[in-house]
Amino acid sequence: MEFWAIITVGSAFLQNLRSTLQKHLKGRMGTTGATFVRFGFGLPFSFLYLAILHLGLGRPLPVPGVTFAIWAVIGALAQITATFLLVHLFSFRNFAVGTAYSRTEPAQAALLALVLFGETIGLGTAAAILVSILGVMLISVARTAFTPLSLVTSVTSPTALIGLASGLFFGVSGISYRAASLALAPTLPEPDVIMQAGYTLCVVITVQTLSMLIWMLWKDRAELSRIGAAWKVSALVGFVGATASFGWFIAMTLQQVAVVKALAQVEMLFTFASSVLIFKERINRLEIAGCVLIVAGVLLLVLV
Numbered sequence: 001m002e003f004w005a006i007i008t009v010g011s012a013f014l015q016n017l018r019s020t021l022q023k024h025l026k027g028r029m030g031t032t033g034a035t036f037v038r039f040g041f042g043l044p045f046s047f048l049y050l051a052i053l054h055l056g057l058g059r060p061l062p063v064p065g066v067t068f069a070i071w072a073v074i075g076a077l078a079q080i081t082a083t084f085l086l087v088h089l090f091s092f093r094n095f096a097v098g099t100a101y102s103r104t105e106p107a108q109a110a111l112l113a114l115v116l117f118g119e120t121i122g123l124g125t126a127a128a129i130l131v132s133i134l135g136v137m138l139i140s141v142a143r144t145a146f147t148p149l150s151l152v153t154s155v156t157s158p159t160a161l162i163g164l165a166s167g168l169f170f171g172v173s174g175i176s177y178r179a180a181s182l183a184l185a186p187t188l189p190e191p192d193v194i195m196q197a198g199y200t201l202c203v204v205i206t207v208q209t210l211s212m213l214i215w216m217l218w219k220d221r222a223e224l225s226r227i228g229a230a231w232k233v234s235a236l237v238g239f240v241g242a243t244a245s246f247g248w249f250i251a252m253t254l255q256q257v258a259v260v261k262a263l264a265q266v267e268m269l270f271t272f273a274s275s276v277l278i279f280k281e282r283i284n285r286l287e288i289a290g291c292v293l294i295v296a297g298v299l300l301l302v303l304v
Contacts, residue, residue, distance in 0.1 A: 040227075042205055043238070103136040138293065171261075
């Protein structure tokens with residue numbers, strides 16, 4: 001298995017762990033606070049990683065230009081928007097369809113990369129992406145009254161449109177991060193994927209932290225006290241989240257975003273493993289079928 005693939009699987013596992021920790025915070029603070037800790041408490045860890053690379057290992061820092069700054073800010077704001085749209089889906093009774101459509105992110109990222117940068121993918125990779133997306137969509141609607149036909153015909157429903165928009169903005173953030181990281185390569189003595197990813201992460205997470213902090217100071221100051229009261233769990237969320245993001249940025253610098261995001265669907269397998277092994281929950285046939293399709297898609301990606 002290639003290095004980017006190993007990093008992606010590891011990041012998917014850490015992201016699942018971070019999501020589990022964030023669920024524990026939902027009872028102590030609101031959605032905004034639970035979202036903020038991912039960035040705010042991850043900020044010091046991202047700079048720690050950068051310090052280790054530069055001061056500890058002697059790797060030179062890149063010199064960011066206008067192109068880097070533009071893509072980094074676009075990516076940071078797009079990710080916040082995508083996250084809020086995804087959370088907003090939970091206010092709808094039939095949010096499962098919207099969540100399923102948000103998982104079309106790899107396909108949307110592939111189209112965006114084609115339009116903006118002329119990046120193309122092979123037929124085998126495209127098939128792998130579609131197979132994994134289908135698997136995730138099956139899992140998303142497995143416990144609802146929806147059928148595969150209704151999933152397709154409901155594409156104009158509010159939840160579906162919000163889900164598609166969420167997937168679109170996640171796709172925008174991914175290709176923006178890749179563009180920002182790659183823009184740093186010419187400013188280094190020689191390309192250094194890990195330093196490029198680490199520097200991009202620091203800038204992006206700083207923008208996200210400041211943006212959400214300003215928002216809460218303006219709209220919801222009480223949330224800040226709730227965040228402070230849960231600082232121990234929040235710090236753990238920040239550490240795991242920053243480590244996962246560092247991995248994502250490395251993988252997306254090395255490989256096309258659509259391919260990385262498709263392989264990242266293995267996170268659903270980790271989620272189901274937790275449900276069955278830890279929480280002793282039972283899964284139904286559609287969920288099993290979805291897992292099988294995700295595995296098939298991942299194998300196609302690795303073998304293509």
